[in-house]
Amino acid sequence: MADYHVLIIGGGATGAALAHDLALRGLRVTLVERHEVTSGTTGRHHGLLHSGARYAVKDQESARECIEENRILRRIAPGSFELNDGLFVAITEEDLAYAEAFLEGCAACGIPTKVLTPEEALRREPLLNPEVKLAVQVPDGTMDAMRLPLRFLATAKHNGAVIKPWTEVLALEVRNGAVTGARVRDHTSGREYTIGADIVVNAAGPWSGKIAAMAGVEVPVVPSPGVMVAVWGRLCNMVVNRLHPAGDGDIIVPQRALSIIGTSSWVVEDPDDLQMPEEHIWRMMEEGSKLIPAVRRAGMRAAWAAARPLVGERGAQSGRELSRTFKCFDHADEGVEGFVTITGGKATTARAMAEAAGDVVVRKLGLEAPCRTREVVLLPHWAYYME
């Protein structure tokens, strides 16, 4: 009998939510993360608790997922968000013309909206571009990008999941066409050992391709980085978005005493080598200042990039046209048993990704164990650090 029912590879939001999901279903779970948990893509995002409104026109599947998860997260992780709503702001006539389609899309996806006059918008957010023509209020929020996934890990840990950071997968153990575990190195000591599991779940985000290759399969995940810039000053309390079809630098998220402007998009081969183009940083400042002119005066605190795991076909040039939904791949379809990949998605939908992957896992194990993560309130993030 294997040490664990499930070995999860990857300690980002996806792995964290899945460890929590499976632990609640009563499985013996372990998670390995080669570095610090959330240090891959998850920790670096701007912290948007998505209302889904950004996708309401072009990607309604994604938008519906987002608003549903938005509501669930508010319930299961109280205290982890600044629930100040968000604004979609029309600056130009072109933006204004987009408003109708935007409002229709939100209505179709069940995203509540409230239209504000320029005066009302400026009253709520005094630093908005005074040329604002219209604003739509939506239930966006701000999360702490690291601390929310930590709550999933904390709860999983306290429900018996074994979380192993600093533990890198060197190779997958494959026997008779089935993945039976992984050979890992514990970087705190250099010790190598094997972890056996009935099912191995690949939740390595943009590194999913590398892990999948260890089992001789391919996953269509494209590492697609984007730049974000943090400027000094809490220039807004609500999330401020540009009311237009998605483009670079069209969102500003408050994070404590900073304002985060994002993002852009390009494609790389290696998620450890992001080759951040400096030009993108200036583009963020430029676009951000169209939403909030004070950005131009604000000093830069940090500029960084992280690779989104976009699901799609290889060969995409910019990465933005790919769908943002997540995908769960059962590699038994390709002749490799005991191996599942869950990839794609965004921070707001991690729990939903975990539910889908969890359903696949228990089905493969032949167990009856429903998902319970919609209702269980998560432990506080600091519980992760306590025994």
Added chain:
Amino acid sequence: MAEREVTFRVFRYKQGDPAPHYDTFTLRVDDRTTVLEALQTIRRDLDPTLMLRHSCHHASCGTCGMRVNGREVLACVTRVADLGPKITVEPLQNAPLVTDLVVDMGPFYARFVQPGRPFVRASEALPQAEPPGWLIAEGRDPQSGLAGYERFENCIECGLCTSACPVMASDPAYFGPAALAAAWRVVEEPRGRDPQAALRWADDEHGCWRCHLAFECSEVCPSAVDPGRQIMRLRRRLLFGR
């Protein structure tokens, strides 16, 4: 963009080693490169066993705290160009060492959670904003003190203050600047917690009275918490009730 060569002297330790040692790495950096980016490059290209904590890369998560040339900083917002040609990187002090630049934050949080610090706190000085409609729609009463905008605490639990504190270095029982500042926040804005309990907790020989006013905590805090000031406020409140 000007490029130059920099030498990094990095503290290394693996469980089971008889003693720590330092490894030297030479790297090409530019004006923009942060210490975190440099360490990530070292880890990727020169030594994949170098372990360090990092997450948000913009001074929000507090995980990349370390000592650079002897001073506590967040590596993600510390530019290599602002330091000399030789840079020494070491883990935070006054926390148990796990490996290399990674420390165990368990004891830090163990002190921290006692005063029951709030995680969300109403923002100051936004009189013109009315509560978002969703507060009401989700069943939250604007009269409960949540009216107005919500805001995370400034403190990002990075541990820089605890590392820099000379009293923390001598006295493992000291509550430490981070936890004491958190206690003051409960006193100043209870939000459902008991400010008297927080004051009683701080009123301890290992609490706010143990501080020797070196103020290094406030000097190194990357998030404008000013823990030294909050400890003095605790003292004043305990002495005068005001």
Added chain:
Amino acid sequence: MSERNAFPKRRWTAWFAPWRRRPGYWAFVLHRVTGLGLVLYLGLHLYVLRLLLRGPEAWDAFIRLAKSPPFLALDAVLFAGVLYHALNGVRVTLLALDIGVARQRQGFWWVLGLSVALAVAGLVAFILR
């Protein structure tokens, strides 16, 4: 994680790490060093008083030593230490009452400046006398 970690071992000198520290820290270090110095001095002083028990010759021998230049130099150092410790003590007392905390760095420079000035003034007055 309780089985982890033998490092770093806590050392009783761990509070002394002056590299790249700011004025407030130097104030603390000097305060502690002068404080320890004063305790040491007090011990020595009390010990010396025992000499009174040995009669006038022993005492006079000690007084001759006490008037020697090296000893007087040490006295000057002592005086400076007392001044600094007293003045910084006032600074620390005020700060501990949450008075002037925002200007604690400047406070240190004033204390140091005054200590040096008064110590020099005292030394000059003594030499002139």
